Amino acid sequence: MARKMTREEREAFxxxxxxxxxxxxxxPGRAPLTTPIWYRYEPGGDVxxxxxxxxxxxxxxxxxxxxxxxxxxxxxxYKYVSVEGPVVxxxxxxxxxxxxxxxxxxxxxxSEAYTDATDATHGNNIAIVMRPERWNTSDFSxxxxxxx
Numbered sequence: 538m539a540r541k542m543t544r545e546e547r548e549a550f551x552x553x554x555x556x557x558x559x560x561x562x563x564x565p566g567r568a569p570l571t572t573p574i575w576y577r578y579e580p581g582g583d584v585x586x587x588x589x590x591x592x593x594x595x596x597x598x599x600x601x602x603x604x605x606x607x608x609x610x611x612x613x614x615y616k617y618v619s620v621e622g623p624v625v626x627x628x629x630x631x632x633x634x635x636x637x638x639x640x641x642x643x644x645x646x647x648s649e650a651y652t653d654a655t656d657a658t659h660g661n662n663i664a665i666v667m668r669p670e671r672w673n674t675s676d677f678s679x680x681x682x683x684x685x
Contacts, residue, residue, distance in 0.1 A: 586667070623667065630663060
């Protein structure tokens with residue numbers, strides 16, 4: 538059987554540079570919006586996502602006041618962490634902050650070039666910060682060991 542991760546395991550897993558899948562309640566009569574997103578997290582802290590103001594995603598997060606994020610590992614032993622919570626702050630991001638998030642996902646040098654190249658289209662990105670409130674995890678490592 539899959540097991541739940543400990544607090545330390547789930548926070549370390551979420552802190553790794555993975556593409557998250559953000560979900561937020563949709564408008565009446567529509568399914569929740571679910572979209573991949575870059576994020577930043579450090580154990581014990583809050584989850585930061587960056588996005589452009591005015592997007593449907595941004596408007597829905599503002600209306601709901603909360604969102605969920607799910608990250609997974611499917612190469613090797615399957616694991617996932619999902620976390621949900623309220624938005625606790627937002628602000629316009631600086632270029633340095635945008636580069637910091639990009640640097641989690643892109644090699645050195647490439648992240649700076651990406652930030653420069655997207656300055657015209659993403660220079661007005663905002664940070665949306667969520668305080669983790671509910672966690673759901675699963676780790677199939679024990680099952681994989683039993684079947685090996």
